[in-house]
Amino acid sequence: MKPMPPTDNQDAQGAVDAPLYVARKKVYPQSVRGTFRTLKWTFMALALGVYYLLPFVRWDRGPNAPDQAVLVDFPNRRFYFFFIEIWPQEVYYLTGLLIMAAMVLFLMNALAGRVWCGYMCPQTVWTDLFYAVERLIEGDRRDRMILDKQGWTLNKVGERVTKHALWLLIAWWTGGAWVLYFSDAPTLVGQLLRGQAPFSAYLWIGILTATTYVFAGHMREQVCVYMCPWPRIQAALTDEWALNVTYRHDRGEPRMSVKEAKKVEAAGDRAGDCIDCLQCVAVCPTGIDIRDGAQLECIQCGLCIDACNRIMDKVGRPRGLIAYDNDMNMARREEGKAEVYRPIRSRTLIYAGIIVFVAGLMAVTLFNRTTAGIAVIHDRNPLFVTLQNGSIRNGYTARLINKELQPRHYAISVEGIDGAWVEAVGVPPDLNGHPIVAVRPDTTQEVRLLVHTPAGSDLAESTPITFRIRDVKTGEEDTVSDNFKAPAK
Amino acid sequence: MAKKEVDAISGVETTGHEWDGLKELNNPLPRWWVLTFYICIAWSIVYWVLMPAWPLVSDYTHGIRNHSQRTVVAEEVAALEAARAGNAAALVDADLQTIKSSQDLLQFAMANGRAAFGDNCAPCHGTGATGFTGYPNLNDDEWLWGGTLDDISQTIHYGIRSGHDEARTGDMLAFGRDELLDRDQIRDVASYVVSLSGGSPAEGADIANGETVFADNCAACHGEDAKGMQELGAPNLTDNIWLYGGSIETVMETITNGRGGVMPAWTGRLDEATIKSLAVYVHSLGGGQ
Known part of the structure; x- marks a missing residue:
């Protein structure tokens, strides 16, 4: 296929004449330390710990039921969750959970933007884990960029093989943990070790190994940008009060180097706090520039806040050039007015109310369940x-x-x-x-x-x-x- | 072939086809599409080798897997029979009363019996076992030949007037056709019989005479009280249930021409477990005694 002739994005008539498919620009997120990074590590450890270990937790139900705390028993059509046992016709509890999950997402979104995307989504957690492995084997951003550019050396082959082997191991473990929720975990682990597990177990381990490896290792931010509906829905759910990871352009602009800023200020003009060091871009796992404003690709993980705060500390300027904020406060500051934050407002109260109502309804039906x-x-x-x-x-x-x-x-x-x-x-x-x-x-x-x-x-x-x-x-x-x-x- | 023509704007070769001045660009197919296409072709070749594919004159290519839907069905049927073997053997060993009082055996026998009934009995007795004229309703509590589990089992095994040595037999004579009774006597006795269950007798009938005729000709089988005799398959004539119909015309027709329904013997055609299941199923329809 011949390449498209180089043209500008739009011709005189305004028709777009660009390739429909933009090749992915590979992202090399740099490591960073700070509050949000620590928060993300903590949440990752918790989430993965629960995911991998929960099937092994026991819960005694007497002789006539399995003793696995969380078990989806398809052959016998039962779902066990600690003291709760659900029959197939009681699947409305799942409906209740889904309503609550949706409302919790809405509430988080109304309070602090894409909290789910930034810290809790499995895609984020596993991608973060895979990046950590990649960093461990191949080094940080700059090393990885160099490694990608250089030809195949024995060292590169070794690093690549190790990385993919580790990725596959994690992916396999992920799939392996998944099937344990559907059968007695210790028994199934034994069967898997002896190669006597049912075919469906191997099939599902295979499928989830593949999806984990492909999604977290290869597709990464593309899952969020192209596949996931949530960024689109989120845009419709946010409002002017919601806090989002924001570059405070009122404070940052005009951006210039420290040296230049001194000159400008000496001349009596105003210089912004942003020194254009591009650290916020370097650490971004989706490869965007937060200074361009709110954008669909931003998962709001807060890593740019960490990166920027470190730089601000170094240049002796106050932290919080990038922070959880909103456009309204930026406008108010520019007008010299005080900032206003209102986490408790009708929208958040309604979401919280629905959550409490559905949770209450479920609790009442659960405790009055007829047997x-x-x-x-x-x-x-x-x-x-x-x-x-x-x-x-x-x-x-x-x-x-x-x-x-x-x-x-x-x-x-x-x-x-x-x-x-x-x-x-x-x-x-x-x-x-x-x-x-x-x-x-x-x-x-x-x-x-x-x-x-x-x-x-x-x-x-x-x-x-x-x-x-x-x-x-x-x-x-x-x-x-x-x-x-x-x-x- | 015409000379290759290149579209000036896109720089892509055209197919040479033109519609009102518009020319079709000869863009290549997307690579994923072409790859999928080739994979399909490769797969079809593998399929020919593995599976039955080509028709021949009197046969077809079997493929190295020698796959056949018939074999698959046969294997599935065999697997089903094997799965049922335990319960079926238990049915054969247990007596009918034990089956009826054991929750598990009863459930298996009912399911098995329902299927066997639909396959074998429904053509005459109806899918709901409600019967038709001449074919008894098996739901009610009137039994020509007895409604206990053993009676039902006996009937299913050997049939009624089936020609089997053990078959149940009994004759309702053709009193009119064979000139055992004249027309008036038939009218009188039919009116008497119909009146036993509150029906309307024929016009001008002498019911007292009918009672005498009954005592002389019918009581031998149907009993003096007309309540029937199950050993001979003689029905109770005093209730609301009629096999051929309880109107005066039908009863007169029955007395004139006689009756003799036939039920085939099922022993030898159905296995013991199936017959037991049927007996339990029919007994459980509600009328069992």
Whole structure:
């Protein structure tokens, strides 16, 4: 393919005539020390520590359930989280969690911009980790730039092989930890070591090794810039009050070297605090210049703040040329007014309110969760059966639910038609005529129910009835409504 | 081929095709697309070698994996049977009452029985086992030949008038056709029978005479109280359930021409586990005794 002829971005008519694809400019972030770097290291250690070790945490649930604290048990269709156990039909707890997650994101965004992107997003955490490995093997920014430019030497090959091997090891460990959430961790580790794990385990380890290695090792900031929807959504969520990593141009401009600044100030003109050292650019993991203002590529990790603060210390100017701030305060300072910060405002209160409400709702439903349940389906064919004495019988398939980790016995009764009684196929009734069905721990039991009405009952074509189960030991009850069908008159 | 023509603005060769002065640029395909295309071609060759691909006159190329959907199905069926073998063996060993009172065996037998019923019994008895005229409803509590687990099992095994040595047999004679009763007697006895379950008798019928005719001709099988006799498959005539219909016309037709429904013997056609499952399933439909 022939290269496009060199043209300016736009012609006289305003039509864009540039390549649609811009080749990536490789980013070589420089190491930096400071408050935000320490914060990022701390959060990385916490997040990765939890991620890699949580599957090994045990939680005793007695003999009828697994003892892994956090377990997604697909074969048995259960989700365990410490004292919480969720059945598939209770997936609305996940909905609640997702609503809360969204609201927490919104709230963080309204308070301090892209906190998630800068410190918490897995893409950020793993990319940061991979950069740390790269720095360890190949050296800092300048060394890596030189290494990329030079030809292949034995040393370069060695460094590259070591780096990719370490990356792959971390990526493999990441995938390996992931599958441990779906099976008993110690058992699965043993199986993996002996090469006897199920195929799906290897498959998922392979997939996650590949995604981790590619995303964190190779695609890095491109995931944020091109793939992730969050930077776009974030732009719509921010407001004039939200704090963002900001270059205070009111203080920084006009930028000039220290020497030049002395000259300018001697002449009685104003010089900005920015000395144009480009340290903020050098440390940036997405390779941008924060001094260009808020931009989509900025993940707001705060590393430029650290870099700039160190320089300001060296040149003896106050810290905070780059800081969490907003445009409004910049404008106010320029007008000579006092800065205004308002973290508590209607937007943040509403987000916080929704979080508290959803969390409360979930807590209430969780602690009032019923552990006994019944669901019934009326026979479709026949809808009813007329017996010898003229009485009518309806058949139902019932599913009895026991969410407790102990076996239980339910007495079944039916209400809604005078004299109607229920029979469970294969189950003897108790003294009161109610069948008592045993249901094993943490499972469901299907049972066929036959409802009889006395001969000569005056029945409509369809009469609402209610099935009631009662735990014979604890008295816990559940009911379900259905209809009793009879021939048309 | 025409001389290569290069577009002046983009510097790209054109295809020479022109529409109203617009010329098509001959840009190369994107590399990823071309690569995918070649990979597909390479894959298709691998596929020919591995899998059945080309039709021949009376056969086809089998490929070195010798793959066949038929074999796959056969293997899956075999695997399913193997998976069920434990429960099926338990069914064969257990007696019907044990199956009925064990939660696990009952559940397996019901599922197994439901499937077998749909495959084998539904054509006559209906998918819901509600029967048709002449084919009994298996949901209700009226049983021609008995509604206990063992009775049902016996019926399924050997059938009714099936020709099997152990088959259940019993005859409802053609009283009219064979001139055992005359038309008036048939009208009277039919009216008597219909009146037992509150039906409307024929016009001008002598019900008292009908009762006498019944005692003389019918009571031997249907019993003096007309409540039937399961040993002979003689139905209870006093209830609301009628196999062929309870109107006076139908009952007269039944007495005139007789009845004799047939059910095939299933022993030898279905295995023991399936027959047991069917017996338990039918018994569990609700009418089982």
